[in-house]
Amino acid sequence: MNVHPLFQPYHLKTLQLKNRIVMAPMTRSFSPGGVPTQNVADYYDRRATGEVGLIISEGTVVNRPASSNDLAIPHFFGEKALLGWKAVIDRVHADGGAMAPQLWHMGVVAPKDASWRPAAPFEGPSGLVAPGKIGGVAMTLRDIADTIAAFADAAAQAWRLGFDAVEIHGAHGYLIDQFFWHPTNQRTDGYGGKTLAERTRFAVELIQAVRKATSPDFPIAFRISQWKLQDYTARLATTPEEMEAWLTPLAQAGVNIFHCSQRRFWDPEFPGSDLNFAGWAKKLTGQSTITVGSIGLSGDFIAAFQGEASKPSSLDELLRRFNRGDFDLVAVGRALLADADWARKINEGRLSELRGFSKSALATLS
Ligand SMILES: Cc1cc2nc3c(=O)[nH]c(=O)nc-3n(C[C@H](O)[C@H](O)[C@H](O)COP(=O)(O)O)c2cc1C
Numbered sequence: 001m002n003v004h005p006l007f008q009p010y011h012l013k014t015l016q017l018k019n020r021i022v023m024a025p026m027t028r029s030f031s032p033g034g035v036p037t038q039n040v041a042d043y044y045d046r047r048a049t050g051e052v053g054l055i056i057s058e059g060t061v062v063n064r065p066a067s068s069n070d071l072a073i074p075h076f077f078g079e080k081a082l083l084g085w086k087a088v089i090d091r092v093h094a095d096g097g098a099m100a101p102q103l104w105h106m107g108v109v110a111p112k113d114a115s116w117r118p119a120a121p122f123e124g125p126s127g128l129v130a131p132g133k134i135g136g137v138a139m140t141l142r143d144i145a146d147t148i149a150a151f152a153d154a155a156a157q158a159w160r161l162g163f164d165a166v167e168i169h170g171a172h173g174y175l176i177d178q179f180f181w182h183p184t185n186q187r188t189d190g191y192g193g194k195t196l197a198e199r200t201r202f203a204v205e206l207i208q209a210v211r212k213a214t215s216p217d218f219p220i221a222f223r224i225s226q227w228k229l230q231d232y233t234a235r236l237a238t239t240p241e242e243m244e245a246w247l248t249p250l251a252q253a254g255v256n257i258f259h260c261s262q263r264r265f266w267d268p269e270f271p272g273s274d275l276n277f278a279g280w281a282k283k284l285t286g287q288s289t290i291t292v293g294s295i296g297l298s299g300d301f302i303a304a305f306q307g308e309a310s311k312p313s314s315l316d317e318l319l320r321r322f323n324r325g326d327f328d329l330v331a332v333g334r335a336l337l338a339d340a341d342w343a344r345k346i347n348e349g350r351l352s353e354l355r356g357f358s359k360s361a362l363a364t365l366s
Contacts, residue, residue: 001315001316003315003346003347005020005319005323006019006021006315006322007021010053010328010329012219012256012257012288013217013219013256014217014218015054015164016164017053017329018053018096019053019343020053020322020328020329020330021052021054021329021332021343022052022053022055022056022290022292022330022332023047023332023336024292024332024333025056025059025102025167025169027059028040028043028058028362029072029073030043030072031074031075031081032071032072033071033072033080034061034072034074035075035080035084036060036081036085037084039365040365041087041091042091042365043366044057044091044092044099045088045091045092045094045095045097046366047097047336048091048096048097049095049340050336050339050340050341050342050344051341051343051347052336053097053098053329053343054098054099054100054164054329055092055098055100056099056101056221056259057074057099057100057102058073058074058102059102059104059169060074060076060085060101060102060154061075061076061103061104062076062077062147062153063075063077063078063150063153064123064146064147064150065118065120066118066119066121067104067105069106069109069110069111069112069122070111070112070113071116076101076103076157076158077153077154077157085101085157085161085163086161086162089161089163093162098165100158100163100167100219100221101154101167102167102169102223103151103154103166103168103169104174105147105151106174106175107124107125107135107174107175107177107178108122109129109135109173109174109229110122121136121137122136123136123138123143123147123175124137124138124139124175124178124184125139125179125186125187125191125202126138126184126186126187126192128186129173129178129230130183131183131184138187144191147175148202148205148206149209151206151210154166155210155213155220156213156214158214159213159214159218165218165220165221166210166214166218166219166220166221167220167222167223168203168207168210168222170203170223170250171223171224171261172223172228173228173230176202176203176206177224177228179200179201179203180199180200180203180236181199181228181236182196196236196242196246197245197246197249200246200250203222203250203253204249204252207220207222207250207253207255208254210254211253211254219257220254221255221257221259221290222250222255222259223259223261224258224259224261224281225261225262226277227261239270240270240280243280243281244284244285247281247284247285248285256287257288257289257290258278258289259292259331260277260281260289260290260292261292261293262276262293263293263294263301264293264294265278265291265292265295265318265321267293275326276321276326276327278290278291278326278327279327282325282327282328288327288328288329289326289328290328290329290331291318291326291327291329291330292332292333294310294313295318295330295331295332295333295335296313296315296346297313297334297335297357298313298356301333301334304359305359307359309357309358309359310356310357310358311356312355312356315346318330335355335357337361337362338355338358338361340366
């Protein structure tokens with residue numbers, strides 16, 4: 001296995017990465033009151049020291065009264081939280097790493113702790129969390145404008161604090177994806193519509209606002225998925241044409257990197273080709289893409305949440321696709337959560353030292 005190609009530098013606008021390994025965003029809920037602590041800075045710094053090229057933070061919420069459903073998920077607004085993030089990025093930079101915060105609004109997804117509710121009701125395009133299932137209120141035009149402004153403010157803060165890029169969480173059935181997905185977007189105004197292209201308007205305006213609030217040179221990554229936590233089999237785009245109609249407006253609005261979330265990176269996206277999601281997104285938009293999903297591990301992350309342990313696995317298939325030019329960057333989730341030195345071990349060929357992942361790794365921020 002020649003892993004050398006994964007350790008080539010990558011440059012895009014102001015983003016300079018020493019290799020192609022990305023830490024996937026992973027919510028850890030270790031930021032009491034929304035403020036990232038010293039432990040959080042240490043945790044990310046260990047990955048920078050472990051030679052990760054780009055660290056994408058756990059989802060960190062924008063300034064809306066009900067953007068979060070968990071009190072220990074970090075905020076990306078407010079003096080204390082931003083000071084916490086400043087400590088994180090300074091540590092990561094001091095150890096030669098690069099980092100982007102993943103900006104998030106959960107929409108109407110219910111909290112795990114059913115006894116807790118934020119001060120305002122959860123908000124979404126139609127208040128629907130799944131087909132026919134109400135999870136909060138439908139957003140007014142004012143709510144939409146204020147939410148777009150909240151994402152733009154957060155991105156401006158990321159830029160000001162010195163982060164290397166920003167990622168917008170448009171995947172997995174959270175707010176932006178609730179606009180994309182027809183069962184959760186039943187609006188009859190300009191933010192709804194029968195076609196996926198029509199339902200991109202919220203995301204398009206949000207990306208444009210983020211671009212305007214930062215700089216033309218600041219890389220914007222955008223995370224997308226077909227699957228939703230409400231329905232793992234859901235698909236937004238069932239053909240390459242539908243995918244093109246979905247992603248082209250987002251690229252035109254300012255997305256530079258599509259982060260294409262799959263459970264298993266080797267799954268083909270459409271019949272008749274072995275291209276995966278990131279492969280198609282790159283082919284259709286010409287933008288950079290990140291692939292993700294069970295890289296270096298035997299089992300996928302949904303199975304892991306259900307208690308299944310994963311063992312280290314070969315990178316041969318990943319390298320075959322990478323060498324063919326299907327994607328530019330590869331995001332690694334659980335393998336990096338279990339082992340901060342995963343990238344370094346891969347680079348140095350220390351394969352016998354790789355660790356598997358089991359759910360117990362989530363208990364601490366190691
Ligand atoms: C504990 C945990 C938390 C996660 N939190 C987020 C998140 O905040 N934002 C996001 O886009 N994806 C999140 N994900 C999905 C991961 O980014 C990634 O796509 C998934 O784990 C598949 O990669 P892996 O198989 O390498 O773990 C999370 C996954 C895990 C395991």
